[in-house]
Amino acid sequence: MADRSTPGRQAAGRGATGKLIRGIAAALGAMLAATLLAACATAVRGTGDLGVVVERAAGRLQIVETTGMTRLATVDGLGDLSHASVVFSRDARYAYVFGRDGGLTRVDLLTARITRRVLQAGNSIGGAISQDGRLVAAQNYAPGGIRLFDAQTLEPLADLPAIGNDGRRAKVVGLADLPGRRFAASLFESGEIWIIDASDPRHPQVTRLPAGSEPYDGLVTPDGRWYLAGLFGEDGLALVDLWQTPPQARRILSGYGRGDTPLPVYKMPHLRGWAMAQGMAWLPAIGRHEVLVADPARGWQQTARVALAGQPVFVMARPDGRQVWVNFAFPHNDTVQVIDTATREVVRTLRPCRGVLHMEFTPKGEALWLSCRDDNRVEVYDTASLARIATLPADNPSGIFFTARAQRFGM
Amino acid sequence: MADRSTPGRQAAGRGATGKLIRGIAAALGAMLAATLLAACATAVRGTGDLGVVVERAAGRLQIVETTGMTRLATVDGLGDLSHASVVFSRDARYAYVFGRDGGLTRVDLLTARITRRVLQAGNSIGGAISQDGRLVAAQNYAPGGIRLFDAQTLEPLADLPAIGNDGRRAKVVGLADLPGRRFAASLFESGEIWIIDASDPRHPQVTRLPAGSEPYDGLVTPDGRWYLAGLFGEDGLALVDLWQTPPQARRILSGYGRGDTPLPVYKMPHLRGWAMAQGMAWLPAIGRHEVLVADPARGWQQTARVALAGQPVFVMARPDGRQVWVNFAFPHNDTVQVIDTATREVVRTLRPCRGVLHMEFTPKGEALWLSCRDDNRVEVYDTASLARIATLPADNPSGIFFTARAQRFGM
Numbered sequence: 001m002a003d004r005s006t007p008g009r010q011a012a013g014r015g016a017t018g019k020l021i022r023g024i025a026a027a028l029g030a031m032l033a034a035t036l037l038a039a040c041a042t043a044v045r046g047t048g049d050l051g052v053v054v055e056r057a058a059g060r061l062q063i064v065e066t067t068g069m070t071r072l073a074t075v076d077g078l079g080d081l082s083h084a085s086v087v088f089s090r091d092a093r094y095a096y097v098f099g100r101d102g103g104l105t106r107v108d109l110l111t112a113r114i115t116r117r118v119l120q121a122g123n124s125i126g127g128a129i130s131q132d133g134r135l136v137a138a139q140n141y142a143p144g145g146i147r148l149f150d151a152q153t154l155e156p157l158a159d160l161p162a163i164g165n166d167g168r169r170a171k172v173v174g175l176a177d178l179p180g181r182r183f184a185a186s187l188f189e190s191g192e193i194w195i196i197d198a199s200d201p202r203h204p205q206v207t208r209l210p211a212g213s214e215p216y217d218g219l220v221t222p223d224g225r226w227y228l229a230g231l232f233g234e235d236g237l238a239l240v241d242l243w244q245t246p247p248q249a250r251r252i253l254s255g256y257g258r259g260d261t262p263l264p265v266y267k268m269p270h271l272r273g274w275a276m277a278q279g280m281a282w283l284p285a286i287g288r289h290e291v292l293v294a295d296p297a298r299g300w301q302q303t304a305r306v307a308l309a310g311q312p313v314f315v316m317a318r319p320d321g322r323q324v325w326v327n328f329a330f331p332h333n334d335t336v337q338v339i340d341t342a343t344r345e346v347v348r349t350l351r352p353c354r355g356v357l358h359m360e361f362t363p364k365g366e367a368l369w370l371s372c373r374d375d376n377r378v379e380v381y382d383t384a385s386l387a388r389i390a391t392l393p394a395d396n397p398s399g400i401f402f403t404a405r406a407q408r409f410g411m
Numbered sequence: 412m413a414d415r416s417t418p419g420r421q422a423a424g425r426g427a428t429g430k431l432i433r434g435i436a437a438a439l440g441a442m443l444a445a446t447l448l449a450a451c452a453t454a455v456r457g458t459g460d461l462g463v464v465v466e467r468a469a470g471r472l473q474i475v476e477t478t479g480m481t482r483l484a485t486v487d488g489l490g491d492l493s494h495a496s497v498v499f500s501r502d503a504r505y506a507y508v509f510g511r512d513g514g515l516t517r518v519d520l521l522t523a524r525i526t527r528r529v530l531q532a533g534n535s536i537g538g539a540i541s542q543d544g545r546l547v548a549a550q551n552y553a554p555g556g557i558r559l560f561d562a563q564t565l566e567p568l569a570d571l572p573a574i575g576n577d578g579r580r581a582k583v584v585g586l587a588d589l590p591g592r593r594f595a596a597s598l599f600e601s602g603e604i605w606i607i608d609a610s611d612p613r614h615p616q617v618t619r620l621p622a623g624s625e626p627y628d629g630l631v632t633p634d635g636r637w638y639l640a641g642l643f644g645e646d647g648l649a650l651v652d653l654w655q656t657p658p659q660a661r662r663i664l665s666g667y668g669r670g671d672t673p674l675p676v677y678k679m680p681h682l683r684g685w686a687m688a689q690g691m692a693w694l695p696a697i698g699r700h701e702v703l704v705a706d707p708a709r710g711w712q713q714t715a716r717v718a719l720a721g722q723p724v725f726v727m728a729r730p731d732g733r734q735v736w737v738n739f740a741f742p743h744n745d746t747v748q749v750i751d752t753a754t755r756e757v758v759r760t761l762r763p764c765r766g767v768l769h770m771e772f773t774p775k776g777e778a779l780w781l782s783c784r785d786d787n788r789v790e791v792y793d794t795a796s797l798a799r800i801a802t803l804p805a806d807n808p809s810g811i812f813f814t815a816r817a818q819r820f821g822m
Contacts, residue, residue, distance in 0.1 A: 048504070049544075110455055179731045179775075320635040322590065322636070364819075366542045366543045
């Protein structure tokens with residue numbers, strides 16, 4: 001007893017066992033720490049240069065970064081992503097993905113995990129996020145309408161069935177966020193533009209404007225002042241000056257070209273892609289091999305047309321407005337053209353790959369990313385040299401969306 | 412031996428000791444994990460809604476976020492921050508702080524730590540970051556010149572002494588980033604504008620343009636096309652169309668107001684604050700109680716003047732261009748005025764506090780933050796209601812800078 005209880009022996013005993021325990025604990029601790037730090041290091045990063053690439057067939061997102069031009073992670077389980085679109089939280093951490101099947105999913109770009117997911121409609125065509133980042137709005141084909149959600153929780157706040165003046169439910173297109181916690185949208189069948197004030201998000205107020213026949217998409221200009229809707233049922237566009245009180249829709253560019261001899265339309269242009277550059281609007285002409293240039297300062301009159309290689313789909317201005325890039329409908333969907341907005345001439349015709357579906361500029365426009373659906377890759381171009389500078393593998397990629405959209409209207 | 416070596420006893424022995432070891436290891440591991448996770452959780456966040464407030468007297472930065480309108484952390488040890496300015500890395504994680512004492516410091520906004528710091532000059536007046544985010548440029552008073560640094564390491568890459576055509580070294584002002592890895596800057600004493608092509612950052616190429624007498628500050632328009640320098644030595648401004656080949660500086664707004672009866676100038680306006688809204692430039696008139704409105708589409712002619720409460724210092728457009736906010740030189744530096752750009756009228760005169768030094772809009776403009784130097788606080792306004800919605804304590808705050816600047820030219 002005495003022997004075993006002497007402080008010296010105890011200390012020695014503790015010393016031996018303790019050493020072992022401490023050694024093992026230290027080893028375990030180190031392993032744990034390393035694992036945690038690795039996970040932590042992955043997630044600790046700025047989000048200003050992040051983005052997502054939609055892999056439509058796989059129902060998957062790639063998370064990418066535009067500084068090193070690499071893929072960081074993938075996120076599965078997003079449902080039907082054909083025609084999917086994406087908006088971002090104001091801290092640029094979360095992507096809200098609007099799936100064609102009505103799925104609305106909030107993805108954490110830092111941990112590459114789904115944090116919330118709701119099935120909010122049967123057939124959805126995109127969405128928007130409010131100026132203050134607190135509300136997410138979805139535009140639905142079926143049931144036709146607009147639904148508002150809390151951006152944090154995806155709790156439903158309001159449901160606006162798109163019932164037009166004809167008393168019937170319409171498909172909703174062209175939803176865009178406006179300054180002042182408002183949204184604008186268009187109703188296809190009833191030919192209306194709605195301005196939605198969501199100051200009280202559980203009781204949004206709607207101003208209904210007659211717009212024209214079959215608005216098929218819409219956009220808001222980067223300054224949030226003008227809302228434009230393309231009309232499929234007639235030859236022209238509907239325009240709303242959102243600074244006017246009360247706002248009214250008027251017709252512009254009537255007879256701009258579908259007129260006498262309309263060409264078959266292979267793919268509807270996407271108006272979200274309409275570009276503002278050097279104070280002018282660069283608009284894809286439906287069915288024609290042209291971009292129209294219109295001047296907002298002169299009543300939106302047409303000031304020029306630029307002849308192109310095919311029917312334009314996306315017409316996108318480089319952030320500095322010096323270039324406009326255009327992709328095309330089938331059978332010219334292997335082609336991309338670059339217009340110099342100073343000379344209004346095509347300065348380069350690229351044939352990057354088969355099935356160019358979408359394009360996205362880096363925030364300050366030094367590079368452009370484009371998706372090659374049928375060649376299963378994404379390509380990156382230097383917009384100064386027009387040379388390809390990177391290629392990333394992707395499974396049937398469609399939309400490409402960068403987080404800088406969080407800080408711009410109508411994106 | 413046999414007893415002690417039976418598998419059963421060994422297992423039991425391992426069971427007892429092992430339990431203890433595992434218990435201790437688990438406890439240590441849990442502590443370690445908790446500590447790491449806490450540190451990690453702090454640092455794992457989006458950076459799109461971050462910003463910094465300069466506490467000039469304390470040589471300290473506050474790191475703030477604009478979603479909840481709170482202070483997240485402070486960073487000390489930044490030297491002399493009077494007249495300090497800040498640019499951001501393209502991933503919106505790092506702030507580059509240009510101190511008056513020539514200190515250039517790279518601060519990690521996520522960990523609130525200084526990651527690099529160099530003393531690069533004796534007297535510095537700000538800087539810029541290249542379009543691709545790879546180069547940081549500092550503009551120095553003494554020794555007069557521009558220095559280029561690797562944005563990652565702050566390794567010096569090039570030193571451009573500002574030696575004008577008169578053979579003497581000038582102070583550099585109005586440094587701004589341009590599309591295509593270029594910068595523009597002005598030389599005060601020699602009256603030159605320099606366009607710097609940093610494609611090869613160790614051997615930048617300089618184009619020198621005679622600009623006029625004593626350019627005291629400069630800016631580039633948000634589209635990167637126009638560079639303007641205010642002239643202190645004569646009544647007008649110098650303008651460069653950067654799309655022109657070769658570029659030339661010409662005089663605009665000659666005789667705009669300093670003319671016949673110049674008022675004493677209490678504080679030079681900051682041209683970085685010049686605002687583009689609705690296609691017009693809103694310019695502080697030196698020494699006069701006015702903002703000038705000029706139209707780039709009509710040769711930069713003056714189209715209007717708006718009378719104000721004092722000598723304007725910063726004239727800043729809300730991102731949608733519907734409002735312009737103005738602060739003033741002493742003795743009107745307790746006042747801020749809001750102009751409606753549609754009617755060109757002052758719609759509100761605020762008296763927030765003593766010593767309003769700087770203002771910054773949130774990325775989509777729903778709020779404006781302003782610094783109250785002499786009242787030791789920062790105030791936040793809702794730009795729709797014009798009501799104050801938050802107040803944050805701050806020690807002699809001056810500049811306020813949000814990370815959205817990373818994605819804009821001239822910021």
